[in-house]
Amino acid sequence: MAERSFKQEVTKLRLGAGQEFEGEGILAVTKALLQSGVSYVGGYQGSPVSHLMDVLADASEILDELGVHFESSASEATAAAMLGASVHYPLRGAITFKSTVGTNVASDALSNLASGGVTGGALIILGEDYGEGSSIIQERSHAFAMKSQMWLLDPRPNLPSLVRAVQQSFELSEASNTPVMLTLRIRACHAHGRFATTDNKRPAFSLKDAVEQPRRDVERMALAPATFVHEHEKITRRWKAAEDFVRAHGLNECFDGEARHVGIIVQGGLYNTLMRVLELMGLANIYGDTAIPIYVLNVVYPVVEDEVLDFCQGKDAVLMLEEGQPEFIEQALHTILRRAGVATVLHGKDILPRAGEYTPRVVMKGLRRFLERHAPELAGRRPLPEGVARMLEPRIPPIVPSMPGVALEKVDEVLPRPPSFCTGCPERPIFTAMKMVERRIGKHYVSADIGCHQFAALAPFDIGATSMGYGLGAAGAAALNTGETDRRTVSIMGDGGFWHNGLTSGIGNAVFNRSNNVTIIVDNGYSAATGGQDILSSSADTPTRSTRHGIEAAVRGVGVDWVRTVTHTYDLQQMQSVLDEALTSDEPGPKVVIAQSECMLNKQRRIKPRQRQMAREGRRVVKEQFGVDHDTCTGDHSCIRLSGCPSLSIKDNPDPLRRDPVATVLPSCVGCGLCGEVSHAAVLCPSFYRADVVTNPTRLETLGARLAGKIIGFLQRRLAKQEYRHAA
Helix, strand or coil: CCCCCCCCHHHHHHCCCCCEEEEEHHHHHHHHHHHCCCCEEEECCCCCCHHHHHHHHHCHHHHHHHCCEEEECCCHHHHHHHCCHHHHCCCCEEEEECHHHHHHHHHHHHHHHHHHCCCCCEEEEEECCCCCCCCCCCCCCHHHHHHHCCEEECCCCCHHHHHHHHHHHHHHHHHHCCCEEEEECHHHHHCEEEEECCCCCCCCCCHHHHHHCCCCCHHHCCCCCHHHHHHHHHHHHHHHHHHHHHHHCCCCEEECCCCCCEEEEEEHHHHHHHHHHHHHCCCECCCCCECCCEEEECEEECCCHHHHHHHHCCCCEEEEECCCCCCHHHHHHHHHHHHCCCCCEEECCCCCCCCCCCCHHHHHHHHHHHHHHHCHHHHCCCCCCHHHHHHHCCCCCCCCCCECCECCCCCCCCCCCCCCCCCCCCCHHHHHHHHHHHHHHCCCCEEECCCHHHHHHCCCCCCCCEECCCCCCCHHHHHHCCCCCCCCCEEEEEHHHHHHHHHHHHHHHHHHCCCCCEEEEEECCCEHHHCCECCCCCCCCCCCCCCCCCHHHHHHHCCCCEEEEECCCCCHHHHHHHHHHHHHCCCCCCEEEEEECCCHHHHHHHHHHHHHHHHHCCCCEEEEEEEECCCCCCCCCHHHHCCCCCCEEEECCCCCCCCCCEEEECCCCCCCCHHHHHHHHHCCCCCEEEEEEEECCCHHHHHHHHHHHHHHHHHHHHHHHHHHHHHC
């Protein structure tokens, strides 16, 4: 169950010639694939291209009509290997995954594919998850494209440009017999707009034709001595063919301006940011007219030398806007200009930050430095809006006005608020149990993994020392498999990482090497961290996927004897007991604990619409919530320290004789009950109570609630009178 359904939106994929599409960027990319006559699509979900996979899954009927095969691949390597179908056949294929982490996993298949080349168009759509909103290591896909000589596109983030880039990527791939990488930034994926559609194309050469007419050419395989020929072919033939295609079809764009003595070269993905900055400075309008000439690199690799020289000819200085590091494009431009003896001064990372996201604030500061040096008449053409000018000033601490009778303390910094698990997350009690076990038998080295469970490395749990890659939690502790101590290391991996590659690289490796360590597999029923997609062990029945393949059966199948499955992670007593046993058992070999409970976010996505519908129909709906009796709460706050739930907070103690704040439960509570369980070391805290919030109650429940209210009101008034008499 993905985090969002596109069942309604996918109807737009049927639009034909003469019609107009209006919607989200990721849906436009899907439409472009169908208009290009794609034969097969695969991929692995991850921000910001998860929704591309979700759209394709929801569009299965349309894909079947066109003869397009779609797979949710087991990993990025699996997806990349699919492109092998385009090596010998004129089949257009596309795959997608999350930028650098995906290319790292898929590197073997991609390198082999790039070496031998392709016959049909091969497109890799990369979610370039870079910048402050990213959830991964800060690297760029550019280096991989250069290493393997695959062409890299970074189109302007508007829908017509994205659609054009997808369609021309296939043509570029076929013209140069080379795979093409297309980067989509977060803003491009979620941009909204319009474009004129064309008819969807059924592939002229079908998958059926390929299967029934087998072809082979050993020269296209990455085998010596062919690989030596491939390298020369890349440089002498494929590179030239790519440059000729880019030049002939105008994939890069030039926008003229009045200031001919300066210019800006920009990655296509940064074009909108640059234009917003120029507009604020009075150097461009909302229609794209600019005072400064701009050369937009929609194709960032290879850089076409003739186009660069034509743009820079006669200019005193040019600014290169290249986000991220190293400055691959800037270095290439320096080489081109100096070899040709062009005297144009090239600026880039010398006046812009070497690393980090190029936000409008960052770009504006760099652009102003450039113009003040080479075109001062443009730098102050129009005063900046007051708010923008303040944004560019050095940041100083705000002055807090004093109030009569109130002593204010100076706060040097605002404490960070680290990301954490969702309210009611079933993974939270796993780490609560680990903390409680740790109190009794001591600390253990914990190898973490990629996924929601990685949040346990932060407060309040502070569990996890390393994270080496998706599904590599157990492999990350392999070196610590020593017989010189009885203390065991603990590894974490999620069910998504387990099926990605953890079964072989983690569990199988532990069996083969007779590891005595402990691996905890967090089984929440979905690939939750990437958007809640179904996986092999999901309990959902889907018409196009095979599910309900238990993790325990797979683990035992590779040779693990000691396996324990906890089917309800909120049961802290059982969770602690199993962890205790795993860390102290005398049985040799790897120990695997499978901790099962459904992802609360997906569960709420499923039950909330049903509850709303029942409420609208007048049917009885019960929602569990917890609360705290402030008269009973001791202010110990172990409920917060050992669970960290976002629905738990503190409030001032209403008792004037008690200064410690008391715990309180916010209305976002989903009634998982963990907060009460962890209080006082897993003994249900007496200050916690459970309440059933009933919508459309029965007549008997209504009468009972009224009677209870009257009795409670009577007792409260009586108690208040007694307190008044004692006070008097």
